[in-house]
Amino acid sequence: MTETAAQEQTTANTPANVEVDTSYENDSAYGDELSAYSASLTASVLEYRHENGRRYHKYRDGSYLLPNDESESDRLDMLHELCLMALHRKLYLAPIKNPQRVIDLATGTGLWAIDFADQHPDAEVIGCDLSPIQPSLVPPNVKFLVDDIESEWAYESNPFDFIHARYLTTSIKDYEKLIKQCYRSTKPGGWVEFQDWDAYPLCQDGSLKDTGFKKFFDEVIGAFEDTGYVARPGAKLEQWFKEAGFVNIHVEKFIIPYGVWPKDRHLKKLGAWNQAQLESAGFEGGAMAVLTRFKQWTKEEVVVLASQARADGRKRDIHAMFNFWVVYGQRPEN
Template sequence: MDINHHGLTLLIGGKLYLAPLSGEISMSPVTNECIGIWAIDFADQFPKASVIGTDIAPIQTTWVPPNLEFQIDDSTKEWTFREASLDYVHARWLVGAIQDWTALFKEAYKSLKPGGYLESYEPASRIESDDGTVTNSTALCQWGKIFIEGGRKLGRPFTVYEDGIQGKAMEEAGFADIEERNFKTPVGQWPRDASDREVGVYMQLAFEQDVEGTVLFMATTLGWTRNEVSVFLAHFWKEIRSRKIHAFFRQKVVWGRKPTSL
């Protein structure tokens, strides 16, 4: 996730957020994510803010800025923050972890001060190409099918990007001035542009770090054998390292503001 964070930061121009935050962030921004490095970077950028990072597992480093606190919490439950106490809520890569996105964003809405922002980052499940090098017969193409079908079986959608769930859920939760940005995220060393290639290298590394455990869980949920998973992974690793396959996946950043008057 640290590698993925770096790749995503490069993708959005070296920024940590895209919402139009003022320089007066001062009270408890919260990050609901399975990564601590974003919260550390944000706390460094806003030294006067009280930053709270939440996760369901104690996997974060203990070396943190003095204005950052990590808490063990489940963002799918009722939030424990005081009503209207937060200036900003940042959530990223929760795909597969959330059953009811509207309920999640309603908790964010309740916890935000009027005028505060919620910002959500989520990837598409499908890996594709513009030139047909990711074909239906490739493991890269099959990747998305595994997670989409597995997510349906588990009741946790992996089509957050594809179905526009972020924007719809924000609107249903009551947010206004909703905006979004879409990004193509290259995977691998194939891009000619140096900036795109750097993103692609980091995203390839991110995939390679955790692909076996991630695929094994989902594929066995769908009834695959361990041998079938091993064969799939062998093809996946070969394809993701090939400069002849121009793979990418899409990501969407959506932010919305809690109205100052109702």
């Protein structure tokens, strides 16, 4: 692929300028290969950590700083719909053909794996996550495992046609290692696709300056990065794929607004869903553990910070947006 072609692919979904809808006036509208520790569920897998009114995983306690309770599950399901809308109802963009063996990393509530299994009934689909929060009634060709994707894998001897990972931001400390593990566990000619955020907001008109919305992400993203997590992986994925050895790498960047301020109807709809998922449980859920465990904030201080972000995010003169990246690559045939 030429450099010019790559640039065209990268910018295809990135408008030069997102126009503000000035007519908007209503602020309120809007397991064979299982590793030993996952072969049989230990007590820690089924236990939970309760803290500051939220529930967290106990298996590999502390390695993931977002909740796993019902409110968070609902938010993850909303994110699933948001990503489908952004990708025009596509679960993936990689040019896979007749996949027989597929894994969804950090599957969350498992909706992506379930939908993929429905679309590809001949494929064996695995979804793995630290928390067993997936439904029990699923297609016969999908199964869920409790596993830590940042630990050593044991899939090289039985590799995959397709490996998928989505919004791992603020949950992974070593993306380079993870992507290299994906390379080793992909069949020659197979594909790996990561869909991930730059979790820090941007705007085109300076309207985020001195807002509670910006302060929230300054504090929370800073805390995650200080703790060793990658919070802005999207733009780095292409380089990590190259370093791992992938070829035929394809990059696309999507704009995801926050709120219904864009004039474009598609972007307006994306913005409404993005606002809904963050307002539902995302602000407190994203901030609570990292700020109280590592930055000595109180629960009450986190609630105030989240409330200020939520209030500013509803103002029609604040035009926040996020970059969402889709990067896929192929393991060479030879």
